[in-house]
Amino acid sequence: MTLPINTDRLLRELHHLATITDCPPNTDTSLPEPTQAVTRIVFTPRDLEARAWLTSLAEAAGFTVRVDPVGNTFIRWEGSEPSLPAVGTGSHIDAIPHSGMYDGTVGVLGGLEALRALKESGFQPKRSLELLLLTSEEPTRFGIGCLGSRLLGGVLDPHTADAFPDRIAESDPSAPKPDIALTLHDVRTAAGFTGSLADVKLAADHYHAWVELHIEQGPLLERDGIALGIVTAISAPAGYRFLVEGFGGHAGALLMPDRRDALCAAAELILSIERHTLAANAAARAAGHSGVDSVATVGKLEIHPGNVNAVPSRVLVNLDIRDTDVNRRNGTMDAVRADIRELEQRRGVKVTEEFVNADAPAHSSESIVATLEAVCEAEGASYRKMVSRAYHDSTFIAQIAPIAMLFIPCRNGVSHRPDEYSTPEAIELGTRVLALTLARLANE
Amino acid sequence: MTLPINTDRLLRELHHLATITDCPPNTDTSLPEPTQAVTRIVFTPRDLEARAWLTSLAEAAGFTVRVDPVGNTFIRWEGSEPSLPAVGTGSHIDAIPHSGMYDGTVGVLGGLEALRALKESGFQPKRSLELLLLTSEEPTRFGIGCLGSRLLGGVLDPHTADAFPDRIAESDPSAPKPDIALTLHDVRTAAGFTGSLADVKLAADHYHAWVELHIEQGPLLERDGIALGIVTAISAPAGYRFLVEGFGGHAGALLMPDRRDALCAAAELILSIERHTLAANAAARAAGHSGVDSVATVGKLEIHPGNVNAVPSRVLVNLDIRDTDVNRRNGTMDAVRADIRELEQRRGVKVTEEFVNADAPAHSSESIVATLEAVCEAEGASYRKMVSRAYHDSTFIAQIAPIAMLFIPCRNGVSHRPDEYSTPEAIELGTRVLALTLARLANE
Numbered sequence: 001m002t003l004p005i006n007t008d009r010l011l012r013e014l015h016h017l018a019t020i021t022d023c024p025p026n027t028d029t030s031l032p033e034p035t036q037a038v039t040r041i042v043f044t045p046r047d048l049e050a051r052a053w054l055t056s057l058a059e060a061a062g063f064t065v066r067v068d069p070v071g072n073t074f075i076r077w078e079g080s081e082p083s084l085p086a087v088g089t090g091s092h093i094d095a096i097p098h099s100g101m102y103d104g105t106v107g108v109l110g111g112l113e114a115l116r117a118l119k120e121s122g123f124q125p126k127r128s129l130e131l132l133l134l135t136s137e138e139p140t141r142f143g144i145g146c147l148g149s150r151l152l153g154g155v156l157d158p159h160t161a162d163a164f165p166d167r168i169a170e171s172d173p174s175a176p177k178p179d180i181a182l183t184l185h186d187v188r189t190a191a192g193f194t195g196s197l198a199d200v201k202l203a204a205d206h207y208h209a210w211v212e213l214h215i216e217q218g219p220l221l222e223r224d225g226i227a228l229g230i231v232t233a234i235s236a237p238a239g240y241r242f243l244v245e246g247f248g249g250h251a252g253a254l255l256m257p258d259r260r261d262a263l264c265a266a267a268e269l270i271l272s273i274e275r276h277t278l279a280a281n282a283a284a285r286a287a288g289h290s291g292v293d294s295v296a297t298v299g300k301l302e303i304h305p306g307n308v309n310a311v312p313s314r315v316l317v318n319l320d321i322r323d324t325d326v327n328r329r330n331g332t333m334d335a336v337r338a339d340i341r342e343l344e345q346r347r348g349v350k351v352t353e354e355f356v357n358a359d360a361p362a363h364s365s366e367s368i369v370a371t372l373e374a375v376c377e378a379e380g381a382s383y384r385k386m387v388s389r390a391y392h393d394s395t396f397i398a399q400i401a402p403i404a405m406l407f408i409p410c411r412n413g414v415s416h417r418p419d420e421y422s423t424p425e426a427i428e429l430g431t432r433v434l435a436l437t438l439a440r441l442a443n444e
Numbered sequence: 445m446t447l448p449i450n451t452d453r454l455l456r457e458l459h460h461l462a463t464i465t466d467c468p469p470n471t472d473t474s475l476p477e478p479t480q481a482v483t484r485i486v487f488t489p490r491d492l493e494a495r496a497w498l499t500s501l502a503e504a505a506g507f508t509v510r511v512d513p514v515g516n517t518f519i520r521w522e523g524s525e526p527s528l529p530a531v532g533t534g535s536h537i538d539a540i541p542h543s544g545m546y547d548g549t550v551g552v553l554g555g556l557e558a559l560r561a562l563k564e565s566g567f568q569p570k571r572s573l574e575l576l577l578l579t580s581e582e583p584t585r586f587g588i589g590c591l592g593s594r595l596l597g598g599v600l601d602p603h604t605a606d607a608f609p610d611r612i613a614e615s616d617p618s619a620p621k622p623d624i625a626l627t628l629h630d631v632r633t634a635a636g637f638t639g640s641l642a643d644v645k646l647a648a649d650h651y652h653a654w655v656e657l658h659i660e661q662g663p664l665l666e667r668d669g670i671a672l673g674i675v676t677a678i679s680a681p682a683g684y685r686f687l688v689e690g691f692g693g694h695a696g697a698l699l700m701p702d703r704r705d706a707l708c709a710a711a712e713l714i715l716s717i718e719r720h721t722l723a724a725n726a727a728a729r730a731a732g733h734s735g736v737d738s739v740a741t742v743g744k745l746e747i748h749p750g751n752v753n754a755v756p757s758r759v760l761v762n763l764d765i766r767d768t769d770v771n772r773r774n775g776t777m778d779a780v781r782a783d784i785r786e787l788e789q790r791r792g793v794k795v796t797e798e799f800v801n802a803d804a805p806a807h808s809s810e811s812i813v814a815t816l817e818a819v820c821e822a823e824g825a826s827y828r829k830m831v832s833r834a835y836h837d838s839t840f841i842a843q844i845a846p847i848a849m850l851f852i853p854c855r856n857g858v859s860h861r862p863d864e865y866s867t868p869e870a871i872e873l874g875t876r877v878l879a880l881t882l883a884r885l886a887n888e
Contacts, residue, residue, distance in 0.1 A: 048519070096751040103694075139752055160814070217697035234658065236697065248857040250547075251662035251741035251764040252834035256725055263742055264718050274708050281700055283845065297695035299754045303747060307540040308583055308683065308762040309835070310743045310860045318752040320695040327708035339454070382553055391694035415694040416754045 001436055003121055007428040010096045010113040011390060013057070014427070017093065017354040018101035018111065022052045034428060037418035041073070041168060042136040042147075043191040050093050054108065054133060059115050063131075069195035070188060072148040072159075073133040077115055079125040079442060083165030085208035088126075089114065089434060092148075092339065092393060096140050100420025102410065106427060107213040108133055114213075114435035125264030125442035127208055134298060134393045141168050142184055144239070144357055146393050151200040152400035155359075158197035207401035209368050209441040212394045214405060215422050215432045219413025220386065227429055228383040229407030230372045234365045234398075235293065235392045237322040238329060242340070246349040248305065248313025262305060263312040265349045270298045272339040273319060276332045286327065295389060296321040324387055362395040365402030368441070372404055375436045381429055391416075406412065406434055447565055447879055451872040454557040457501070458871075461537065461553065462545035466495045467862075481862035482539040485612060486580040486591075487515070487635040494537050496579060498552065507575075511715060514605075516592040517577040521559055531569075531749050531885045532845065533558065533878060534576030534839060535594075540584050544864025546854065548851050550871060551657040552577055555813035556795035558657075558879035567848040569886035571652055586628055588683070593874040595644040597843035599803075602641035605663045651845035653812050653885045656838045657878045658849060658868050663857025665831065671873055672817045672827040673851030676756060677807045678842075679737070679836045682773060683800030684785070686713060692749065692757025692794040699782060704792045707747060707756040713795070714742045717781040720776045721742050728772065738772060740765040751815055768805060768831055806839040809846030812885070816819060816848055819880045825873055834859075850878055 018036035024045070026036050035268030038047045051073065055065050058075040066074040079086070091107025111131040118125070126417035142164040148319070150156035157429070183380040216222075221229050276394035277296040285291025297320045304314040321327035334348075338349045376383040386407070394403045411421040462480035463469070466488070469480070495517065495577070498511050502519040509516040523530070535551025541826045555575040562569070579592030586608040594600035610626035632638075660666075667672050690704035721740040729735025741764045748758040768771035784795045820827040830851070838847045851873040855865040 024456045040699070065447050096749060096754060098749045099754070107699075114888060143752075145753065218699070219702065235696065250661045250834055251743055251830075252679065252739060252766050253857065254739070255662070255833070255858060256661065256722060256739055257734045257736060261718070261741075262747075264714060267714040270708060271459040273713075274705070276702060292701060295696060295698070295700055297705075297753070299695055299747070299756060300750050300752045301747060303743070305540060305542045305743060305860065306744050307860070308587075308744045309589065309741070310540060311741050312743060313861070321754050322696050330673045388696075389699070390694055405813050413697065415697060415751065417692060417757065418750070436457065438450065 003117055003426050005432050011424055013075055013109050017105055020046050022046055035370055035419055035421050036100050036101045038101050039097045040095040042094045042141050043187050067168055068200050069134040070148050070151050070198055070200050071193040076133040077129045079128040081126050082128050083129045085205050086128040087131045087438055088130045088207045088210040092134045092137035092213055094136055094138050096138045098414045102215045102420050102422050103415050106215055110213045112429040118433050118439055123439055127442045129438055129442055130228055137393055143167050145391055146387040149393035149433040151197055151233045151299050152202050153396035154201040155200050155396055155399055162197050202400050204400050208399045209401040210397045211437055212405045212429050215410040216407040217390045217415035219366045221409035225436045226384045229386045231303055231364055231381050231388045231405035232385050233361055234395045235322050235324040235327050236359055236361040238358035239317045242356040243352040244315045244349055246313055250309055251309040252313050259310055259311055259346045264313040265343055266315040267316050267404045268343050269317055272336050276335040280328050280332045293324045316440050362398035364404040368402055368404035371440050372437050375433050445563055447876055447878050449561050449872050451868055455868055457553050461549055466490055467629050479863055479865055480545045481542050482545050483541040484539040486538045486585050487631050490797040512644050513637055513641055514595050514644050515579040515594050519575040521573040523572040524536050525570050526573045529649050530572040530574045532574045532651045532654040535656055536578045536581035538580055538582045540582045542688045543860045544862055546659045546864050546866050547859050550659055552876040554615040554657045561879050562883055567883055571886040573882055573886055581837050587611050588837055593700040593837035594642055594841040595639055596646050597840035599840055601841055603772050606641050625874035630828050644846050645805045648844050654737050654841045654847040655881055657874050660851040661834045661856040664798050665853035671825045673830045674813055674827050675832045675849035676829050677805055678769045678832040678839045679766050679770045680803055680805040682802035684763045685798040686761040687796040688759045688793055689848035690757055692755045695753040695755055703755055705755055705760040709787055709791045709793045710761050712757040712787050713761055716780050718774050724772050724776045737768045806842035808848040810848055815884050819877050
């Protein structure tokens with residue numbers, strides 16, 4: 001079948017969504033394409049504004065909209081056999097501070113365009129098609145990524161989740177702290193999302209298949225001139241927090257021999273994490289593997305008291321560590337822990353490890369991968385089967401449905417930055433292959 | 445002369461001032477004395493509330509109050525020969541986030557009590573006595589410490605100062621940035637302090653003498669059981685900022701070989717600063733000196749974008765470095781700079797050094813030191829002549845007046861923390877010796 005994609009409409013919508021941001025409009029026109037810095041944290045006024053606008057687009061296209069208690073939004077095109085398990089697609093619209101305009105949004109607006117293009121072409125699905133807007137893929141506000149999809153997949157206890165503290169103001173040590181600690185329950189209720197989180201989990205037969213369209217967030221497709229990536233597995237991410245406690249005081253008066261500087265200890269911890277991750281890659285390379293599959297990042301520190309003239313007494317180190325091999329990831333963590341024991345002794349500090357989350361890798365359905373390959377071949381689109389080292393909602397949808405993902409290249413592999421960019425051609429091709437794949441799956 | 449100090453009144457006032465804080469009331473009653481966490485940033489509602497309350501106390505005691513364009517507040521007791529240069533005392537009431545209730549405030553409320561005790565005892569000064577509340581001794585809001593006293597001493601260009609950006613929200617990377625960058629001029633004007641900063645500088649003959657009462661903020665007096673410290677010199681502080689720029693991206697997708705992680709580079713810089721400062725002390729010790737006079741602190745980092753799942757692209761490292769020997773301080777900086785050049789090459793990052801401020805050490809007036817010694821001896825109070833390694837407003841008052849400082853012990857040498865504490869006995873003795881010293885100086 002031929003399928004015209006209304007790329008102008010899709011790009012106009014992507015650019016409109018990017019204007020719903022807590023960042024000022026970009027004025028740097030030196031980039032090859034205008035891009036926009038986006039900050040859109042879940043359940044803020046900007047996030048709610050974006051959700052309302054997307055809902056109006058979906059309703060204008062004739063789809064029905066349902067919202068669950070955590071704000072996951074189901075945009076449904078009823079099939080001719082609505083009792084059959086549906087075919088799903090979707091992604092997220094929340095964006096970490098000062099990030100880009102394509103991460104997540106290409107899967108949501110591209111998914112919407114895929115459904116509209118199919119409908120406008122006269123296609124009639126047998127299975128219902130559902131486009132999901134998933135809540136809080138980013139961990140900014142509640143400290144854990146993929147909040148909505150974890151609850152959909154049943155891999156997060158609803159009571160635990162509802163008690164997650166609101167961390168939106170946490171990284172500002174100079175801001176007066178709110179008197180009352182807000183929870184996810186408080187914040188979602190205030191945003192209008194009510195009901196029990198226990199009702200979010202989907203039945204294991206809800207979806208026949210799930211496909212998420214996303215930018216690669218890595219350099220491989222662009223570097224090798226490949227049009228599309230078909231994801232066969234999503235690597236196993238884990239989150240930890242290390243609380244480093246020392247002894248603080250006045251920067252002038254606390255003498256060096258009396259210091260137990262928590263930030264100096266944290267600096268050693270950061271370098272230990274980097275060193276052992278590089279060593280894990282080197283060992284993998286020596287064993288004949290690619291040697292790039294281990295990544296570890298300290299992206300955020302919370303320093304107490306956090307003033308230029310105070311010796312830090314306490315530092316919270318946030319670690320994000322991912323690997324395609326869970327055992328290798330655990331080996332890296334054990335080596336870091338050995339360094340921590342040594343630096344605690346030497347520096348007289350105390351380091352407490354807090355486990356945030358560790359997830360199993362997700363593997364794609366061979367059948368959906370085969371369908372994606374068949375569509376790529378029919379469309380004459382080059383593709384590569386690849387592993388996703390970034391973390392996606394599909395990781396958790398995989399708990400209740402057969403999944404796969406479709407990647408499009410992004411410039412220089414850049415993501416989570418204002419200059420994140422994918423070409424109109426890549427977005428159009430990804431959307432067309434997604435639409436044609438959804439159509440095949442809907443008629444299975 | 446005998447001089448009764450109303451210690452109950454003074455302590456009541458210190459505790460009342462501590463309640464004017466952006467921190468919640470302390471509930472930890474396990475400490476030997478109740479203390480209070482204080483956040484009182486210059487020109488916030490709490491700071492203005494504290495200023496209004498202090499003004500009312502001063503007026504109730506019969507003193508006149510004048511405020512200059514930067515908010516320095518002059519509480520004056522007119523002498524019998526008001527045309528003679530006055531005798532000054534004072535300190536600050538602003539407090540860095542989550543700090544203590546004695547830093548600065550003992551010099552302001554102790555100074556007020558000294559004046560009231562002299563007045564109530566029937567003393568009549570020949571020279572006028574002035575108590576100063578100095579604006580923004582802490583660098584929290586405008587990035588530079590001793591703002592008010594620098595302007596009084598004429599060591600800060602008024603136009604430069606008025607353009608200082610308001611950094612109050614800077615340390616929160618997730619907060620939406622204000623559309624308009626506020627300056628000191630905007631903030632002081634909104635707080636009601638108007639007029640030209642060029643009018644703040646005092647004439648070189650304004651003060652005959654200046655004495656500041658302060659907690660030691662170090663462990664030496666308490667450790668050695670000495671009642672008072674008479675400061676003979678204030679060490680030379682310097683502030684620098686290092687902007688470390690690398691290449692950021694998504695924590696999952698940006699592979700380790702492609703990273704130029706700005707936070708890993710900053711971690712190396714932090715450890716380089718610590719290593720060279722320890723080496724400077726070791727060299728001084730080997731040469732027969734005390735070997736504790738160099739201190740360097742990185743108390744604050746600004747990490748961009750500052751999210752758990754983003755590789756840091758940019759980190760601003762704030763350095764506070766102090767020494768009694770300017771050449772030794774400069775030597776430490778040069779060694780750090782050599783490490784920076786090496787790590788720039790190795791890590792592919794760029795480090796830009798920004799000079800914030802570097803001040804000359806201040807030396808006390810031998811004559812005022814001798815008066816302080818004479819009063820201590822008359823009162824039977826043990827004392828030690830010592831160097832201040834912390835930074836004080838007196839550093840800059842020294843530019844236009846003969847100065848000295850009087851230290852009282854503080855528990856465990858702790859300052860800039862909620863458990864900062866000095867005993868009622870120490871506060872009373874410090875206040876009495878201050879009052880008797882001011883009385884002698886006023887009649888010179």
